[in-house]
Amino acid sequence: MGEKVVIGMSGGVDSSVAAAVLKRQGYDVIGVTMRLWDGENIDGCFTEGSCCSLSAVEDARRVAYALGIEYHVMDFRREFESSVIDYFVNEYKIGRTPNPCIACNKHLKFGALLKKAEILGAKLVATGHYASVSVDEESGRYLLKCANADEKDQTYALYSLTQEQLSHTLFPLGEFKSKAEVRTVADSLNLPTANKPDSQEICFVPDNDYVGFLKRNAGIVPTIGDFVDINGNVLGQHKGIVNYTIGQRKGLGIAFGKPMFVIKIDPKLNRITLGEQGTEFSNCLFAEDLNFIPFDNFTGEMRVMAKVRYSAAPAMATMEMVNETLKITFDTPQRAITPGQAVVIYDAENPAIVLGGGTILT
């Protein structure tokens, strides 16, 4: 038997194929489905998150059986609540827009799961993320790199991984050229998840009503306030700050003859500033909670590529440290730079190499 590796199995096609790849590569594969959240009991109807629903567990179990690998369901509800749910709620409370997937990767999949893996005698953890890890021969450091299937690349949500975490991480899907290829493999292996649709939305908010989630689980009561223009003139009423994020257009309910976008959220004054198309662009941001991958920290200036959201093309920028925060100045203005979201930076010469990232402050 080869080296032991724990693979996080969500019950989706990606992690199913990832497990199959590991098995084929000769690893001693242990499938684990993380029990993260129990869902909610709404009006007597029990809703389940996509990550850890009974059907997800069932799918993962069937795949594990089909592959002939050991399989467990493990309870991570406590860690998930403290590291993801609480964070999610608190960010909204202070007028920011959280990214729960990033928190979950950092604290659960490459945090708590990694620890549990050790208990099972496995030094390695794998997931079905589209990304890859390699070792830089010169420095000996672990590098996080983009997946071959660039349209599915998920390094944006993985920038926070440390050297320690990366040294114990495998991403079996990194070499795949496309999602279609992953499905083809799933098909050829007759995996029961081969035709399962891609997941989306926040896994613990299956109906996509995250505001309802905040009301039910965190007692947040959205407070009506003013929409104002750049000069402070009142344009209308908003339904409570948690309903909005920077760059948002839909759901404003305000007819201005032109599309209007959220350009600023002020939780203190419970006020939201709206602007016309174009005013939601900015070319500079500051970030904190930094993590760098090819180096521990840096000084001076560096030309980089950076992106401020999951589905954005990296853009040329210059980064520098200002006090304890990272300042990034883009060559061209970026759309809807949003506090709470991540900025992820890539090597300017080789944009497939992740240099690191941080949480956008402003």
Add this chain to the structure above:
RNA sequence: UGGGCUGUCGUCAAGCGGUAAGACACAGCACUUUGACUGCUGCAUUCGUAGGUUCGAAUCCUGCCAGCCCAG
């Protein structure tokens, strides 16, 4: 109470006798392992109301109703 103006989708707004543009908002779908953005589709059988003229009216005429402005 005189004089003038206006009344078309939730909002703004074309139309000026030939059978209801458009924008914004809204809804659905697509895209998306976060929130968003974006794209596509849908959205007034009816033009304040009641009559009249006409082959034909939101468009012309008359009464009424409502709102606005000026005068008192």
